[in-house]
Amino acid sequence: MNKQLLDRLISLRQVLHKYPEVSGQEAQTAKRIKKFIADYQPDEIIENIGTYGLAFIFDSKNEGPVTVFRSELDALPIEEINNFTWKSVVPETSHKCGHDGHMVMIAGLADYLYHNPPKRGKVILMYQPEEETGTGALKMLQDEKFTQLNPDYVFALHNLPNVPLGEIRCRDDVFAAASVGMIIRLKGKTSHAAQPEKGKSPAGAMAEIIQMLEALVRETELSDFALITPVFARLGEKAFGTTPGYAEVMATIRSYRNPDLDKLKKSARKKAEMIAETYGLSFDFEWVEEFSASINQKEAVEMIKVSAIENGLNYHHLTTPNRWSEDFGYFLEKYPGAIFGLGAGMDMPELHNPDYDFPEDLIPHGVHIFQSIIKQINQ
Numbered sequence: 365m366n367k368q369l370l371d372r373l374i375s376l377r378q379v380l381h382k383y384p385e386v387s388g389q390e391a392q393t394a395k396r397i398k399k400f401i402a403d404y405q406p407d408e409i410i411e412n413i414g415t416y417g418l419a420f421i422f423d424s425k426n427e428g429p430v431t432v433f434r435s436e437l438d439a440l441p442i443e444e445i446n447n448f449t450w451k452s453v454v455p456e457t458s459h460k461c462g463h464d465g466h467m468v469m470i471a472g473l474a475d476y477l478y479h480n481p482p483k484r485g486k487v488i489l490m491y492q493p494e495e496e497t498g499t500g501a502l503k504m505l506q507d508e509k510f511t512q513l514n515p516d517y518v519f520a521l522h523n524l525p526n527v528p529l530g531e532i533r534c535r536d537d538v539f540a541a542a543s544v545g546m547i548i549r550l551k552g553k554t555s556h557a558a559q560p561e562k563g564k565s566p567a568g569a570m571a572e573i574i575q576m577l578e579a580l581v582r583e584t585e586l587s588d589f590a591l592i593t594p595v596f597a598r599l600g601e602k603a604f605g606t607t608p609g610y611a612e613v614m615a616t617i618r619s620y621r622n623p624d625l626d627k628l629k630k631s632a633r634k635k636a637e638m639i640a641e642t643y644g645l646s647f648d649f650e651w652v653e654e655f656s657a658s659i660n661q662k663e664a665v666e667m668i669k670v671s672a673i674e675n676g677l678n679y680h681h682l683t684t685p686n687r688w689s690e691d692f693g694y695f696l697e698k699y700p701g702a703i704f705g706l707g708a709g710m711d712m713p714e715l716h717n718p719d720y721d722f723p724e725d726l727i728p729h730g731v732h733i734f735q736s737i738i739k740q741i742n743q
């Protein structure tokens with residue numbers, strides 16, 4: 365990559381990092397990306413897909429496959445503790461998942477496509493909002509402005525801290541797990557702590573529900589790995605004089621297979637409701653932050669492998685899927701394609717740590733892998 369382009373990408377990355385926006389508020393970030401890529405004269409720019417989603421279309425004007433490369437736009441509600449010049453100026457908000465880096469790697473492709481336009485079909489650079497909350501991909505997929513593009517392939521990457529810089533990690537079939545958050549609310553009746561029999565405490569039900577959730581994976585017939593992690597529980601108030609009248613339990617369910625997630629969701633809900641009923645409590649239930657499993661297509665994974673070799677990067681075939689989730693899974697449910705992990709280097713903070721920062725040495729590797737994929741499909 366020539367130094368001039370790399371310098372442009374690095375300064376864009378630092379601006380994006382300095383002015384981060386959390387899920388659902390990516391308006392300025394989208395504007396900055398649009399301004400940068402517009403210089404490379406894409407044939408068409410589509411804005412406001414879903415919410416702030418963007419698509420930049422480089423069209424060969426010939427028949428051929430439509431290839432989409434996707435980046436995320438959002439930052440996280442985490443206070444940055446770094447002290448470099450591009451430190452986030454927005455309180456309690458920073459790019460701690462490296463989406464600022466992902467954005468500029470996709471932007472780097474605009475320069476490549478300006479100098480090397482596709483010969484067949486179209487190449488689309490796509491930016492999606494709200495990845496961290498698992499809501500952005502679905503919003504884009506519900507928008508005709510996106511679905512009318514009819515992608516033949518969709519590709520994305522995620523940087524992986526503490527994996528050697530530039531190492532590609534991928535596998536076909538399941539790449540990342542499906543997951544969903546559950547919130548259970550139990551309502552009874554408070555009473556004086558001296559007379560618990562005059563109220564209706566949810567304490568026993570709450571304890572039973574947590575134990576039920578921890579045992580549920582063992583007790584359910586599933587086709588592959590699954591896990592339920594209770595993440596939060598609350599009972600009553602900090603008051604020695606009062607028997608509690610309210611409890612809340614939150615847990616994350618994850619599984620490698622979408623049907624297994626559905627099965628666990630159904631039985632978790634049913635069993636929790638039965639426990640609440642036994643204790644005579646009112647019951648309220650909510651699903652949040654649902655992610656579909658990311659399932660990679662074999663042919664697309666093969667192209668990633670060829671690209672890794674072409675660029676002299678180490679390709680590591682994963683034997684087991686990642687336990688975390690990615691909302692790119694929703695795109696992969698509808699279109700063939702693949703997502704892969706890109707090693708971000710050793711001895712660095714993990715994703716979502718307050719001292720994480722996307723390593724700029726990684727920018728050329730990401731751009732080059734995607735370029736090789738374009739060569740295989742559209743040139």
Ligand SMILES: [Zn+2]
Nearest residue numbers: 461462463522
């Ligand atoms: Zn991320």
Ligand SMILES: [Zn+2]
Nearest residue numbers: 461496715716
């Ligand atoms: Zn993240």
